[in-house]
Amino acid sequence: MSELRERQKAEAVKRMKKLGIMEQLIKEFEEEGKLNLSENGGLLYWLNEEEQKMVDDFEKEHNGLVYHVVKTRFEFGMTYALLYVSEYVDEWAMDVEDLGEGQTLAYVVNVDAPDCSEFGTIGIKPSIGGIARTW
Numbered sequence: 001m002s003e004l005r006e007r008q009k010a011e012a013v014k015r016m017k018k019l020g021i022m023e024q025l026i027k028e029f030e031e032e033g034k035l036n037l038s039e040n041g042g043l044l045y046w047l048n049e050e051e052q053k054m055v056d057d058f059e060k061e062h063n064g065l066v067y068h069v070v071k072t073r074f075e076f077g078m079t080y081a082l083l084y085v086s087e088y089v090d091e092w093a094m095d096v097e098d099l100g101e102g103q104t105l106a107y108v109v110n111v112d113a114p115d116c117s118e119f120g121t122i123g124i125k126p127s128i129g130g131i132a133r134t135w
Contacts, residue, residue: 005065008085011092012067015085018099021068022129029067037080039071042127054080054109062107063087070106070124072133077112081122081133099124102134 001009009030016026021036025044028034035055037045047055047069055066064084072079083106085092098104103123110116123134 004063004087004089007089008065008087011085012065015083015096015099016067018096019068019124019131020126020129021131025129035066035069036130037069037071038127038130038132042130042132044128044130051080055082058082058084058107058109064107068131070122070131070133076116077110080109080111081106081124082109083124083131 013026013030016029022044025036028036035047035052037047037051039045051069055069058064059066062084064082064086066082066084068083070081070083072081083104086095086105095105098121102125103121105119106122107119108117108122124131125134126132
């Protein structure tokens, strides 16, 4: 594992703890690299093969490390918000500050309208061991 990837993983664990993600999920991520997905207000699931491929493709293209996924249906389509640690170490402190304010930068995949997938800030909050999207 590269030095950057190790640092991203340590930063991801720090963010997961700050968000109040269930301790067992943090341990699975830390030890096995296993990701979880929150939907319906924070209910937790493992990623299926298609969702994992979406994460793998994002990580390869953007050199980020995804640490959690939030699945939400909106009137404009089904979305997956990929919460990630970027390769830009100098931005990490600001990213963590945003988490404390109930928001984060994410890459949002719109399954129904892929051309509308984009980076942006979303509202989030801890919920029943996972994460709920608020806006």
